[in-house]
Amino acid sequence: MEERYIPSQVEPKWQEYWKNTQLFKVEEDSSREKYYLLEMFPYPSGKIHMGHVRNYTIGDVVVRYKRMRGFNVIHPMGWDAFGMPAENAAIDNNTHPAAWTYDNIRAMRAQLKKMGFSYDWDREIATCRPEYYRWEQWLFLKMLEKGMAYRKESYVNWCEKCQTVLANEQVEQDKCWRCSQVVQQKKLWQWFFKITDYSEDLLLHCDQLPGWPDNVTTMQKNWIGKSVGAALDFKVEGSDEVINVFTTRPDTIFGATFMCLAPEHPLVETLSRGTDQEAAVNNFVEKVSRQERSAEGIEKYEKEGVFTGTYCINPATGEKIPVYTANFVLMGYGTGAIMSVPSGDQRDFDFARKYGLEIRVVVQPEGEILDGATMTEAYTGRGIMINSGQFNGMDSKEAIEKMADWLEASGIGKRAVSFRLRDWGISRQRYWGTPIPVIHCPSCGVVPVPETDLPIILPEDANLLAKGQSPLPTLDYFARTTCPACGREDAKRDTDTMDTFVESSWYYLRYCSPRYDKGMFDPKAVEYWMPVDQYIGGVEHAVLHLLYSRYFLRVLNTLGLVPFKEPFTRLLTQGMVCKETMTCPEHGYLFPEQGEKQDGNLVCTMCGKDVDVGRVIKMSKSKKNVVNPNELLEKYGADVTRLFCLFAAPPERDLEWSEDGVEGSNRFVNRVWRLALTCMETIQGVDAYKGPADSLKGDQAKELYIKANQTIQKVTADIETNFHFNTAIAAVMELVNAMYTIELEKADDELKSVIWFCLENVLLLLSPIIPHFCEELFAHMGNKGSILEQPWPEFRKDSMQTDEVVVVVQVNGKLRAKFSMGADSNEDDIKAAALGDSRIVKYIEGKEIRKIIVIRKKQTLVNIVV
Template structure:
């Protein structure tokens, strides 16, 4: 049954978005997948959510664009080439076809006419073109950067290739190495990325916005100038708390700081520094930030504190990173836990300068830093000031002396986009000795990847493209002289930072995207995807959109109007993994129960943003419900009549109430409760049929159920819709409407109590007065016998809900 309807939808072209439709446009977009093997249960949950959104909006009368594609460049394909000798291109497109077949079998309503793959030259031509535009605007640049380096394989590793400090390929300890890399200047947009979140607050999850704010990490403080006494040179430090300067008792620089070794040599610790640096370079940045034991080395020189003239010992330490601030920090151990841990390890002084209420302020014994607010102490002329005022005054006084100034700092760093890999878009830059760095002209794009059989994938240092016999050889487009192509490829996050624009006009070969089409469809009305993409992908997409806006290509600054993130699918509380033997294959479930059962099970499991534990769900239970609904339709069709019976009125009211409730649930992504209410209406309809009801009220209830069920279980809904006698497609039917008047019951079930004990429940007209309700209740034999021989001292009346007689024995005081 399911394949038959899939073919029918496809042949009818139901899901192809029409750019010229008179209907209002709705752009429904799900984060496109990476083609590694077949789709898994996490994909099924995510795609079921995305499809429910698209189908619901289509039923509401929108012209829906719901495209699909693949983020098809990436590391796994290259690993397959290294480990198994596979062609990355063949490996990738074979997996894409596997994905496509499974997606089609699950009945997702993608617009296949807009399908794209980021590894197609027709796509990455425009990825390269966008890079060139950023380069021309000054937002793409090269500089030396520390990268993960495997000394055995002689290759750069991405962060995800470093497992517990070891190379994932050969288990060799990974070190750091300085290489010239390409960066995109996302820091130029940091403040706007923060400010524009106000537009997103009503429609994006708070968790995602918080993660992005923390990643951007805006802070306000001061830049303070310290003098290295022995070297007679100045070093600038950024601090958020200049009010604690009097509490600084030592000074620390990152091991990679450009002056660190020179100072160590000046202080007589050069050999020790070299050993320390080598040890630190074996650690990842995460390890350096999270290790409990902070390690350091005294460099033999001292920094002069500008507020009090004290000479402080200068250390280098593993927990200070070069990419935050200036790579140098003043250390206030009384009020910073890492500094306090370091001070206790190396027996350095601790000085309290903020009187934090309730904190342990014994400088000789404190083990927890006093973090918080309070007046400053031990701070000379600033004693007694509130810390905020001290911060302002100290900064002001330092600025007057030329030793400091107010400053804003961001945690976010510029985006390193160079990858020393093959399977990615070649960076469209030419290096010429005469002309320098020259972008590839538009007419020469794309810079095509060579065939895999021409490439040496064995680890040997640098990019595989650098070892290709002819790829790098070219001529300079400016002077015509001999030149070399850049042999790095772009980070695959670049591909996914603009794909939503390409969907608007995927067949245009003369522009990256058609301006009119983008204006028609964008911004995306509803974006869905995993919360694991909360930071990088979403932040990069927002950055690209703002950059393209500033370059005049877009008239909006935020790409995604609404965002919804789904949870993970786990088994027994743990992530599904082949090594654990707890993987459930979607194909197996579909083969046994059908696609609709799997899709509905996923959306019925709980709130969409929470994890689904497969051990707690019941595909068999969902299958039984859908089968029961089918039997109900068949039973009604076999014996329906033109007239309603006694149960018809109440069934119509239940139908309208369900339409109202389910409509609200869909708008709030509450598919689990929407399904529960559809099941309840199914039960109500079954009860009416069992009472002999066969008229239009049953038909109306079933039609409403099927239309509202179709975004979740479209095949069953389509099949039963046609069994009811319809010739059109349920997936294109209008969403049912409700009459507000039908939401109000004509009668109410009123509970009757005597002294708080239930004595009866009577069906009375809605809105009945208290007096009429009392009279009706007294007429009940069940109530009357409890009122005989007693005195009613009080009557509690809750309109349309409860009547309680408070009584006492006659003659009782």
């Protein structure tokens, strides 16, 4: 054997072995307990980045561990291959999206295989393949048939740069989630999925996902946004039209002196048509369509509005009040109409003052008298009702219920619930996506494509138009078709494609039976494998992919296709990979290799000027603070790369890139390698000791054996309970250090048998983390087959004796956790254990740790200051 670990000799060898033996291939087996682990699949950009490496390494460790624990483990991989990311990249590289996507899939597949990830490649899928999206089209038809999908003309989020509509969830701070262009409002015919049918159920089950991080369920709750109040109808004067309003403050209805509609509200155009205000309203609506339209965005603009030329009737007072359209009203909240009570809402107050509208006080503080004419700001607190008919003198909080009773009894309104969540607009005016399976006939209108005609295949020979515009409407051979209902030959296919998140909303089901051709999935396979036991991916998808996936499973449940509602039992949102930025005064941001040390200074390799090292932030191409995984694989190999990703930080926290950290991981790997070589050269013909510690005669042997059993317990607990691989690795490092203290040449057979036991278990414990390395050494120890086929080591309870101390952990002086540790644990181990404790994580997550104080007495006190 070589004196050092040489990855280029070892890693390809074992990757070929795993492939030839089909070690990672799995089938349903009712006699074994299943375990489904899934990482969010990538879109094929052409290169894996360090975020991929970390994410997939975390998953791979868990998979290998679970296999050794006897589970029947499914671990699939595929490609989120449709959508704007792939199409925009293809345009930027002057190539076709299909060629770009398939070439990138080949490149990324090769990269993932070089990392040694234990995927069952027989289950590989690509969402751009007709055999995949055929079933998506089939489901669309079923949803259309059941009223779960519909088409309407409405104002939608439009990205001019990407030339397409965006769902509300794809607008981040008023900008496109992909290109950061400010989103505009545009009126278009669009297809929608009725996700709002499940608002209450999606919200309710947020509290029934104990395996999910609290921050993710909180984000979903906030996005769904349930509000309790009343629904009211304001009749339009001289018309049959009615303005529907939702309010959380029905107690203030007597103070509603005007009505405000969102500029996108469908009644704005209707009410102003034919009035003297028509032109002014149209100009205002056009102006607002170019502004940012979100709760945060509207605060940037002065509150403005235009009178529509129409009045409506306040149902409580019988008074006619003017109807305005205003830029501070959002169509995405409530009904897009606000009964404006300027005395009780600051925005309404500012608007009323600007346009000279009445301010009528209906709630005033007890013991005070407010006058609408002299008020300087709205009063939003609790108080006594005035100017409110029979409710005068009543406490405003009590009046909410009484008023709701009266509204219902009088037929004016009713108790109601409103949700922020809006139906999911799935139409995209782009080429690279799943064709929507409907036909537009001049005689029949919208006609579903017959199921027998599926899939409607996206023509992959189409040439893209300028600015990314879809060529589908211009392709007569695709767009022109025969109506399946009446036979007319001038019917047109729908040339929009589906949002890419439709594909990723059900892919986890397809993995269960990827070659099944009788439906979306084989029901028996789904019954065995689903739900996903552990899902791993970024928190940025909390109200995109994760919410949509939960919705899709409810649709499938309603259609009787699956017997459950939630797709993912446990969710891990891994932290980001971060690195400091480097900037040159002449060349701006620099890649890591563009800075080098000269005479103790960091200088730019292109101009020699001093480089400024900035703060540590998420790795990104735009800031150039990226590390190429290929360079790491070339220099260190897969296992050292994996080890660093796992040892540098717990999975849920950000990982700060460190060249020294990678070198440290490399040193540890070679330290174990040298130890193994020495043991194999020195210890011959001795079986590993596996009895109780008390039967050992030598103190060294007994102490080392106890240490090994403690390590097995520690590593098992760290992986099983919270995936804290960093502390698990630290525990193995301690055992290796203890083994290095033994003089093998002087060891008797008893001590040698304990050392052999320790070496075997070091390799078994490390095998999920650095698998190629451990396979190689395990084979050289004389073992047959793969180390992955060995059972996970079990510690002996009768060999755990040690003096222990109680560790008390405080966060900012408040007691948060207690646990026991060995009395000989060093301070770093105690800190790591405290930071890794699940009871502590929730109090420190996302916060800056200023210092950690350890005080060692009869009890060990740890105070974490955040």
